[in-house]
Amino acid sequence: MNLRQIELLRAVVRCETTVRAAHELGLSQPAVSNAIKHLESQIGFPLFERINNRLFPTAEARELCLDSDPIFNMHAAFEAKVQDLKENRTGHVRIIATPPLGYSVIPIALRNFLAKRPNTRVSFDIRRFENVIESVDNGLAELGFVLGLNDYRGLEGESFFSERMVCVMRPDHPLAAKETITPDDLRSTAFIALERGTKMGTIVRQAFAEVGVPFRSSVEVRYCNTACILAESGVGVAVVDPLSPLSAKNLAVRRFEPASPVSASVVRSRKRPLSRAAEAFLREVRIVAGETVSRLS
Known part of the structure:
Protein backbone atom coordinates (compact mmCIF):
# COMPACT_ATOMS: atom_id res chain seq x y z
CA MET A 1 0.00 0.00 0.00
CA ASN A 2 1.59 3.27 -1.10
CA LEU A 3 0.98 6.79 0.24
CA ARG A 4 -1.44 7.70 -2.55
CA GLN A 5 -3.56 4.65 -1.74
CA ILE A 6 -3.55 5.54 1.96
CA GLU A 7 -4.58 9.11 1.11
CA LEU A 8 -7.44 7.79 -1.01
CA LEU A 9 -8.56 5.39 1.73
CA ARG A 10 -8.58 8.21 4.30
CA ALA A 11 -10.62 10.43 1.99
CA VAL A 12 -13.30 7.79 1.42
CA VAL A 13 -13.50 7.01 5.16
CA ARG A 14 -13.87 10.72 5.89
CA CYS A 15 -16.38 11.47 3.11
CA GLU A 16 -18.39 8.20 3.27
CA THR A 17 -19.13 8.29 -0.48
CA THR A 18 -16.86 7.94 -3.49
CA VAL A 19 -18.51 10.99 -5.08
CA ARG A 20 -17.49 13.35 -2.26
CA ALA A 21 -14.08 11.72 -1.95
CA ALA A 22 -13.52 12.16 -5.69
CA HIS A 23 -14.44 15.85 -5.46
CA GLU A 24 -12.03 16.34 -2.54
CA LEU A 25 -9.18 14.57 -4.34
CA GLY A 26 -9.83 16.10 -7.77
CA LEU A 27 -10.56 12.71 -9.36
CA SER A 28 -13.52 11.14 -11.08
CA GLN A 29 -15.93 8.97 -9.11
CA PRO A 30 -15.18 5.84 -11.19
CA ALA A 31 -11.46 6.34 -10.60
CA VAL A 32 -11.96 6.42 -6.82
CA SER A 33 -14.34 3.45 -6.87
CA ASN A 34 -11.98 1.37 -8.99
CA ALA A 35 -9.00 2.33 -6.82
CA ILE A 36 -10.80 1.13 -3.69
CA LYS A 37 -11.73 -2.17 -5.35
CA HIS A 38 -8.15 -2.62 -6.55
CA LEU A 39 -6.82 -1.86 -3.06
CA GLU A 40 -9.18 -4.39 -1.45
CA SER A 41 -8.10 -6.99 -3.99
CA GLN A 42 -4.45 -6.19 -3.38
CA ILE A 43 -4.56 -6.47 0.44
CA GLY A 44 -6.96 -9.42 0.50
CA PHE A 45 -9.75 -8.16 2.77
CA PRO A 46 -12.68 -5.71 2.48
CA LEU A 47 -12.30 -2.13 3.65
CA PHE A 48 -15.92 -1.00 3.31
CA GLU A 49 -19.46 -2.25 3.63
CA ARG A 50 -21.66 -0.85 0.85
CA ILE A 51 -25.18 0.10 1.99
CA ASN A 52 -27.56 2.38 0.02
CA ASN A 53 -24.79 4.00 -2.02
CA ARG A 54 -22.78 4.79 1.10
CA LEU A 55 -19.52 3.24 2.22
CA PHE A 56 -19.14 2.24 5.86
CA PRO A 57 -15.51 1.54 6.80
CA THR A 58 -14.70 -1.77 8.41
CA ALA A 59 -12.81 -2.00 11.69
CA GLU A 60 -9.69 -2.80 9.67
CA ALA A 61 -10.09 0.35 7.55
CA ARG A 62 -10.50 2.53 10.64
CA GLU A 63 -7.42 0.97 12.22
CA LEU A 64 -5.35 1.64 9.11
CA CYS A 65 -6.52 5.26 9.02
CA LEU A 66 -5.70 5.77 12.69
CA ASP A 67 -2.22 4.29 12.30
CA SER A 68 -1.58 6.54 9.30
CA ASP A 69 -2.31 9.78 11.20
CA PRO A 70 1.35 10.39 12.22
CA ILE A 71 2.47 10.01 8.60
CA PHE A 72 0.11 12.69 7.34
CA ASN A 73 0.73 14.98 10.31
CA MET A 74 4.45 14.87 9.52
CA HIS A 75 3.69 15.51 5.85
CA ALA A 76 1.54 18.54 6.74
CA ALA A 77 4.32 19.93 8.93
CA PHE A 78 6.83 19.39 6.12
CA GLU A 79 4.61 21.15 3.57
CA ALA A 80 4.09 24.07 5.96
CA LYS A 81 7.85 24.39 6.39
CA VAL A 82 8.42 24.36 2.63
CA GLN A 83 5.78 27.05 2.18
CA ASP A 84 7.38 29.20 4.88
CA LEU A 85 10.76 28.92 3.18
CA LYS A 86 9.22 29.63 -0.22
CA GLU A 87 7.55 32.83 1.04
CA ASN A 88 10.57 33.81 3.16
CA GLU A 163 -5.09 28.79 40.31
CA ARG A 164 -8.05 26.90 41.75
CA MET A 165 -11.18 25.59 40.08
CA VAL A 166 -14.26 27.76 40.63
CA CYS A 167 -18.02 27.31 40.72
CA VAL A 168 -20.16 29.28 38.26
CA MET A 169 -23.90 30.00 38.04
CA ARG A 170 -26.30 32.79 37.14
CA PRO A 171 -26.27 35.70 39.62
CA ASP A 172 -29.92 34.98 40.51
CA HIS A 173 -29.22 31.33 41.38
CA PRO A 174 -29.78 30.52 45.10
CA LEU A 175 -26.18 29.31 45.48
CA ALA A 176 -24.87 32.70 44.32
CA ALA A 177 -25.59 34.00 47.83
CA LYS A 178 -22.79 31.79 49.21
CA GLU A 179 -19.12 32.81 49.10
CA THR A 180 -17.89 29.20 48.90
CA ILE A 181 -19.52 26.23 47.20
CA THR A 182 -18.85 22.61 48.19
CA PRO A 183 -19.85 19.31 46.58
CA ASP A 184 -22.49 18.94 49.30
CA ASP A 185 -24.11 22.20 48.11
CA LEU A 186 -24.43 20.69 44.64
CA ARG A 187 -26.46 17.65 45.71
CA SER A 188 -29.83 19.34 45.30
CA THR A 189 -29.26 21.48 42.19
CA ALA A 190 -28.87 20.82 38.47
CA PHE A 191 -25.15 20.17 38.02
CA ILE A 192 -23.28 20.56 34.73
CA ALA A 193 -20.40 18.07 34.80
CA LEU A 194 -17.22 17.97 32.76
CA GLU A 195 -16.78 14.83 30.72
CA ARG A 196 -15.30 11.79 32.42
CA GLY A 197 -11.72 11.12 31.35
CA THR A 198 -10.90 14.76 30.55
CA LYS A 199 -8.30 16.63 32.60
CA MET A 200 -10.78 19.04 34.17
CA GLY A 201 -13.44 16.36 34.62
CA THR A 202 -11.00 14.22 36.58
CA ILE A 203 -10.08 17.12 38.89
CA VAL A 204 -13.74 17.78 39.73
CA ARG A 205 -14.51 14.11 40.39
CA GLN A 206 -11.51 13.86 42.68
CA ALA A 207 -12.86 16.80 44.72
CA PHE A 208 -16.20 15.03 45.19
CA ALA A 209 -14.45 11.78 46.15
CA GLU A 210 -12.22 13.63 48.65
CA VAL A 211 -15.24 14.67 50.75
CA GLY A 212 -17.24 11.51 50.13
CA VAL A 213 -20.08 13.10 48.13
CA PRO A 214 -21.58 10.99 45.30
CA PHE A 215 -20.94 12.50 41.87
CA ARG A 216 -24.20 13.11 39.99
CA SER A 217 -24.93 15.41 37.08
CA SER A 218 -27.84 16.61 34.95
CA VAL A 219 -25.72 17.46 31.89
CA GLU A 220 -22.22 16.39 30.86
CA VAL A 221 -20.01 18.43 28.50
CA ARG A 222 -16.42 18.20 27.30
CA TYR A 223 -15.28 21.82 27.59
CA CYS A 224 -15.35 24.28 30.49
CA ASN A 225 -16.39 27.02 28.05
CA THR A 226 -19.48 24.99 27.14
CA ALA A 227 -20.27 24.51 30.83
CA CYS A 228 -20.05 28.29 31.36
CA ILE A 229 -22.42 28.97 28.46
CA LEU A 230 -24.94 26.50 29.86
CA ALA A 231 -24.62 27.93 33.38
CA GLU A 232 -25.11 31.45 32.02
CA SER A 233 -28.24 30.22 30.24
CA GLY A 234 -29.67 28.93 33.51
CA VAL A 235 -29.21 25.22 32.83
CA GLY A 236 -27.43 24.66 36.15
CA VAL A 237 -24.24 25.10 38.14
CA ALA A 238 -20.76 24.04 37.01
CA VAL A 239 -17.26 23.69 38.43
CA VAL A 240 -14.73 24.92 35.87
CA ASP A 241 -11.21 26.28 35.49
CA PRO A 242 -10.78 29.94 36.55
CA LEU A 243 -10.08 31.21 33.02
CA SER A 244 -13.20 30.05 31.18
CA PRO A 245 -15.63 32.39 33.03
CA LEU A 246 -13.58 35.50 32.16
CA SER A 247 -15.41 36.12 28.87
CA ALA A 248 -18.90 35.58 30.35
CA LYS A 249 -21.10 38.63 30.96
CA ASN A 250 -23.70 37.18 33.33
CA LEU A 251 -22.03 34.64 35.59
CA ALA A 252 -21.47 34.58 39.32
CA VAL A 253 -18.08 33.05 40.11
CA ARG A 254 -17.58 31.54 43.56
CA ARG A 255 -14.76 29.77 45.39
CA PHE A 256 -14.97 25.98 45.25
CA GLU A 257 -13.91 23.76 48.15
CA PRO A 258 -12.08 21.47 48.57
CA ALA A 259 -9.36 23.46 46.82
CA SER A 260 -8.74 21.95 43.39
CA PRO A 261 -5.60 23.47 41.85
CA VAL A 262 -5.14 23.60 38.11
Whole structure:
Protein backbone atom coordinates (compact mmCIF):
# COMPACT_ATOMS: atom_id res chain seq x y z
CA MET A 1 0.00 0.00 0.00
CA ASN A 2 1.59 3.27 -1.10
CA LEU A 3 0.98 6.79 0.24
CA ARG A 4 -1.44 7.70 -2.55
CA GLN A 5 -3.56 4.65 -1.74
CA ILE A 6 -3.55 5.54 1.96
CA GLU A 7 -4.58 9.11 1.11
CA LEU A 8 -7.44 7.79 -1.01
CA LEU A 9 -8.56 5.39 1.73
CA ARG A 10 -8.58 8.21 4.30
CA ALA A 11 -10.62 10.43 1.99
CA VAL A 12 -13.30 7.79 1.42
CA VAL A 13 -13.50 7.01 5.16
CA ARG A 14 -13.87 10.72 5.89
CA CYS A 15 -16.38 11.47 3.11
CA GLU A 16 -18.39 8.20 3.27
CA THR A 17 -19.13 8.29 -0.48
CA THR A 18 -16.86 7.94 -3.49
CA VAL A 19 -18.51 10.99 -5.08
CA ARG A 20 -17.49 13.35 -2.26
CA ALA A 21 -14.08 11.72 -1.95
CA ALA A 22 -13.52 12.16 -5.69
CA HIS A 23 -14.44 15.85 -5.46
CA GLU A 24 -12.03 16.34 -2.54
CA LEU A 25 -9.18 14.57 -4.34
CA GLY A 26 -9.83 16.10 -7.77
CA LEU A 27 -10.56 12.71 -9.36
CA SER A 28 -13.52 11.14 -11.08
CA GLN A 29 -15.93 8.97 -9.11
CA PRO A 30 -15.18 5.84 -11.19
CA ALA A 31 -11.46 6.34 -10.60
CA VAL A 32 -11.96 6.42 -6.82
CA SER A 33 -14.34 3.45 -6.87
CA ASN A 34 -11.98 1.37 -8.99
CA ALA A 35 -9.00 2.33 -6.82
CA ILE A 36 -10.80 1.13 -3.69
CA LYS A 37 -11.73 -2.17 -5.35
CA HIS A 38 -8.15 -2.62 -6.55
CA LEU A 39 -6.82 -1.86 -3.06
CA GLU A 40 -9.18 -4.39 -1.45
CA SER A 41 -8.10 -6.99 -3.99
CA GLN A 42 -4.45 -6.19 -3.38
CA ILE A 43 -4.56 -6.47 0.44
CA GLY A 44 -6.96 -9.42 0.50
CA PHE A 45 -9.75 -8.16 2.77
CA PRO A 46 -12.68 -5.71 2.48
CA LEU A 47 -12.30 -2.13 3.65
CA PHE A 48 -15.92 -1.00 3.31
CA GLU A 49 -19.46 -2.25 3.63
CA ARG A 50 -21.66 -0.85 0.85
CA ILE A 51 -25.18 0.10 1.99
CA ASN A 52 -27.56 2.38 0.02
CA ASN A 53 -24.79 4.00 -2.02
CA ARG A 54 -22.78 4.79 1.10
CA LEU A 55 -19.52 3.24 2.22
CA PHE A 56 -19.14 2.24 5.86
CA PRO A 57 -15.51 1.54 6.80
CA THR A 58 -14.70 -1.77 8.41
CA ALA A 59 -12.81 -2.00 11.69
CA GLU A 60 -9.69 -2.80 9.67
CA ALA A 61 -10.09 0.35 7.55
CA ARG A 62 -10.50 2.53 10.64
CA GLU A 63 -7.42 0.97 12.22
CA LEU A 64 -5.35 1.64 9.11
CA CYS A 65 -6.52 5.26 9.02
CA LEU A 66 -5.70 5.77 12.69
CA ASP A 67 -2.22 4.29 12.30
CA SER A 68 -1.58 6.54 9.30
CA ASP A 69 -2.31 9.78 11.20
CA PRO A 70 1.35 10.39 12.22
CA ILE A 71 2.47 10.01 8.60
CA PHE A 72 0.11 12.69 7.34
CA ASN A 73 0.73 14.98 10.31
CA MET A 74 4.45 14.87 9.52
CA HIS A 75 3.69 15.51 5.85
CA ALA A 76 1.54 18.54 6.74
CA ALA A 77 4.32 19.93 8.93
CA PHE A 78 6.83 19.39 6.12
CA GLU A 79 4.61 21.15 3.57
CA ALA A 80 4.09 24.07 5.96
CA LYS A 81 7.85 24.39 6.39
CA VAL A 82 8.42 24.36 2.63
CA GLN A 83 5.78 27.05 2.18
CA ASP A 84 7.38 29.20 4.88
CA LEU A 85 10.76 28.92 3.18
CA LYS A 86 9.22 29.63 -0.22
CA GLU A 87 7.55 32.83 1.04
CA ASN A 88 10.57 33.81 3.16
CA ARG A 89 8.51 33.88 6.35
CA THR A 90 11.33 34.16 8.85
CA GLY A 91 8.88 35.64 11.34
CA HIS A 92 6.19 33.00 11.41
CA VAL A 93 4.98 31.30 14.56
CA ARG A 94 2.51 28.44 14.83
CA ILE A 95 0.60 28.10 18.12
CA ILE A 96 -2.23 25.91 19.36
CA ALA A 97 -4.21 25.92 22.61
CA THR A 98 -7.05 24.24 24.44
CA PRO A 99 -10.25 26.35 24.76
CA PRO A 100 -9.75 27.83 28.28
CA LEU A 101 -6.43 29.39 27.26
CA GLY A 102 -7.36 29.90 23.61
CA TYR A 103 -10.30 32.10 24.59
CA SER A 104 -8.65 34.05 27.42
CA VAL A 105 -4.88 34.53 27.83
CA ILE A 106 -3.74 33.76 24.27
CA PRO A 107 -5.84 36.38 22.40
CA ILE A 108 -4.57 39.18 24.66
CA ALA A 109 -0.98 38.00 24.33
CA LEU A 110 -1.43 37.74 20.56
CA ARG A 111 -2.76 41.30 20.36
CA ASN A 112 0.23 42.63 22.31
CA PHE A 113 2.66 40.50 20.29
CA LEU A 114 1.38 41.69 16.91
CA ALA A 115 1.29 45.32 18.04
CA LYS A 116 5.08 45.11 18.47
CA ARG A 117 5.71 42.86 15.44
CA PRO A 118 3.09 43.71 12.79
CA ASN A 119 4.97 41.89 10.02
CA THR A 120 5.01 38.56 11.84
CA ARG A 121 2.57 35.94 10.59
CA VAL A 122 0.77 33.75 13.13
CA SER A 123 -1.08 30.46 12.68
CA PHE A 124 -3.39 29.85 15.65
CA ASP A 125 -5.78 26.99 16.34
CA ILE A 126 -7.91 25.86 19.28
CA ARG A 127 -8.20 22.12 19.78
CA ARG A 128 -8.74 19.50 22.47
CA PHE A 129 -5.88 18.56 24.82
CA GLU A 130 -4.77 15.46 22.93
CA ASN A 131 -4.62 17.34 19.62
CA VAL A 132 -2.47 20.09 21.14
CA ILE A 133 0.06 17.58 22.46
CA GLU A 134 0.11 15.69 19.17
CA SER A 135 0.51 18.87 17.07
CA VAL A 136 3.54 20.03 19.06
CA ASP A 137 5.07 16.57 19.06
CA ASN A 138 4.67 16.27 15.28
CA GLY A 139 5.97 19.76 14.55
CA LEU A 140 2.66 21.19 13.32
CA ALA A 141 2.89 23.81 16.09
CA GLU A 142 5.87 25.33 17.88
CA LEU A 143 3.99 26.14 21.07
CA GLY A 144 1.03 24.41 22.69
CA PHE A 145 -0.93 25.82 25.63
CA VAL A 146 -2.86 23.45 27.89
CA LEU A 147 -4.34 23.05 31.37
CA GLY A 148 -3.52 20.12 33.64
CA LEU A 149 -0.32 18.95 31.96
CA ASN A 150 1.38 15.78 33.16
CA ASP A 151 4.85 14.64 32.13
CA TYR A 152 4.97 13.87 28.40
CA ARG A 153 8.09 12.21 27.09
CA GLY A 154 9.57 14.12 24.16
CA LEU A 155 7.93 17.41 25.14
CA GLU A 156 9.18 20.11 27.45
CA GLY A 157 6.55 21.71 29.67
CA GLU A 158 6.63 24.98 31.59
CA SER A 159 3.90 26.03 34.02
CA PHE A 160 3.12 29.75 33.82
CA PHE A 161 -0.17 29.99 35.74
CA SER A 162 -1.70 28.18 38.72
CA GLU A 163 -5.09 28.79 40.31
CA ARG A 164 -8.05 26.90 41.75
CA MET A 165 -11.18 25.59 40.08
CA VAL A 166 -14.26 27.76 40.63
CA CYS A 167 -18.02 27.31 40.72
CA VAL A 168 -20.16 29.28 38.26
CA MET A 169 -23.90 30.00 38.04
CA ARG A 170 -26.30 32.79 37.14
CA PRO A 171 -26.27 35.70 39.62
CA ASP A 172 -29.92 34.98 40.51
CA HIS A 173 -29.22 31.33 41.38
CA PRO A 174 -29.78 30.52 45.10
CA LEU A 175 -26.18 29.31 45.48
CA ALA A 176 -24.87 32.70 44.32
CA ALA A 177 -25.59 34.00 47.83
CA LYS A 178 -22.79 31.79 49.21
CA GLU A 179 -19.12 32.81 49.10
CA THR A 180 -17.89 29.20 48.90
CA ILE A 181 -19.52 26.23 47.20
CA THR A 182 -18.85 22.61 48.19
CA PRO A 183 -19.85 19.31 46.58
CA ASP A 184 -22.49 18.94 49.30
CA ASP A 185 -24.11 22.20 48.11
CA LEU A 186 -24.43 20.69 44.64
CA ARG A 187 -26.46 17.65 45.71
CA SER A 188 -29.83 19.34 45.30
CA THR A 189 -29.26 21.48 42.19
CA ALA A 190 -28.87 20.82 38.47
CA PHE A 191 -25.15 20.17 38.02
CA ILE A 192 -23.28 20.56 34.73
CA ALA A 193 -20.40 18.07 34.80
CA LEU A 194 -17.22 17.97 32.76
CA GLU A 195 -16.78 14.83 30.72
CA ARG A 196 -15.30 11.79 32.42
CA GLY A 197 -11.72 11.12 31.35
CA THR A 198 -10.90 14.76 30.55
CA LYS A 199 -8.30 16.63 32.60
CA MET A 200 -10.78 19.04 34.17
CA GLY A 201 -13.44 16.36 34.62
CA THR A 202 -11.00 14.22 36.58
CA ILE A 203 -10.08 17.12 38.89
CA VAL A 204 -13.74 17.78 39.73
CA ARG A 205 -14.51 14.11 40.39
CA GLN A 206 -11.51 13.86 42.68
CA ALA A 207 -12.86 16.80 44.72
CA PHE A 208 -16.20 15.03 45.19
CA ALA A 209 -14.45 11.78 46.15
CA GLU A 210 -12.22 13.63 48.65
CA VAL A 211 -15.24 14.67 50.75
CA GLY A 212 -17.24 11.51 50.13
CA VAL A 213 -20.08 13.10 48.13
CA PRO A 214 -21.58 10.99 45.30
CA PHE A 215 -20.94 12.50 41.87
CA ARG A 216 -24.20 13.11 39.99
CA SER A 217 -24.93 15.41 37.08
CA SER A 218 -27.84 16.61 34.95
CA VAL A 219 -25.72 17.46 31.89
CA GLU A 220 -22.22 16.39 30.86
CA VAL A 221 -20.01 18.43 28.50
CA ARG A 222 -16.42 18.20 27.30
CA TYR A 223 -15.28 21.82 27.59
CA CYS A 224 -15.35 24.28 30.49
CA ASN A 225 -16.39 27.02 28.05
CA THR A 226 -19.48 24.99 27.14
CA ALA A 227 -20.27 24.51 30.83
CA CYS A 228 -20.05 28.29 31.36
CA ILE A 229 -22.42 28.97 28.46
CA LEU A 230 -24.94 26.50 29.86
CA ALA A 231 -24.62 27.93 33.38
CA GLU A 232 -25.11 31.45 32.02
CA SER A 233 -28.24 30.22 30.24
CA GLY A 234 -29.67 28.93 33.51
CA VAL A 235 -29.21 25.22 32.83
CA GLY A 236 -27.43 24.66 36.15
CA VAL A 237 -24.24 25.10 38.14
CA ALA A 238 -20.76 24.04 37.01
CA VAL A 239 -17.26 23.69 38.43
CA VAL A 240 -14.73 24.92 35.87
CA ASP A 241 -11.21 26.28 35.49
CA PRO A 242 -10.78 29.94 36.55
CA LEU A 243 -10.08 31.21 33.02
CA SER A 244 -13.20 30.05 31.18
CA PRO A 245 -15.63 32.39 33.03
CA LEU A 246 -13.58 35.50 32.16
CA SER A 247 -15.41 36.12 28.87
CA ALA A 248 -18.90 35.58 30.35
CA LYS A 249 -21.10 38.63 30.96
CA ASN A 250 -23.70 37.18 33.33
CA LEU A 251 -22.03 34.64 35.59
CA ALA A 252 -21.47 34.58 39.32
CA VAL A 253 -18.08 33.05 40.11
CA ARG A 254 -17.58 31.54 43.56
CA ARG A 255 -14.76 29.77 45.39
CA PHE A 256 -14.97 25.98 45.25
CA GLU A 257 -13.91 23.76 48.15
CA PRO A 258 -12.08 21.47 48.57
CA ALA A 259 -9.36 23.46 46.82
CA SER A 260 -8.74 21.95 43.39
CA PRO A 261 -5.60 23.47 41.85
CA VAL A 262 -5.14 23.60 38.11
CA SER A 263 -2.10 24.89 36.25
CA ALA A 264 -1.60 26.26 32.75
CA SER A 265 1.46 25.13 30.83
CA VAL A 266 3.20 25.74 27.55
CA VAL A 267 4.61 22.70 25.78
CA ARG A 268 7.36 22.66 23.19
CA SER A 269 9.39 19.97 21.47
CA ARG A 270 12.73 18.92 22.92
CA LYS A 271 13.80 17.94 19.41
CA ARG A 272 13.46 21.39 17.80
CA PRO A 273 14.65 24.80 19.05
CA LEU A 274 12.07 27.59 19.24
CA SER A 275 12.17 30.34 16.66
CA ARG A 276 12.82 33.88 17.84
CA ALA A 277 9.21 34.75 17.04
CA ALA A 278 7.94 31.92 19.24
CA GLU A 279 10.24 32.97 22.08
CA ALA A 280 8.91 36.53 21.82
CA PHE A 281 5.30 35.35 21.83
CA LEU A 282 5.93 33.18 24.89
CA ARG A 283 7.26 36.23 26.75
CA GLU A 284 3.98 38.02 26.05
CA VAL A 285 2.01 35.02 27.34
CA ARG A 286 3.95 35.06 30.61
CA ILE A 287 3.21 38.77 31.06
CA VAL A 288 -0.52 38.38 30.38
CA ALA A 289 -0.70 35.31 32.65
CA GLY A 290 0.81 37.32 35.49
CA GLU A 291 -1.74 40.09 34.96
CA THR A 292 -4.54 37.52 34.87
CA VAL A 293 -3.48 36.01 38.19
CA SER A 294 -3.61 39.48 39.75
CA ARG A 295 -7.03 40.07 38.26
CA LEU A 296 -8.40 36.79 39.62
CA SER A 297 -6.96 37.51 43.05
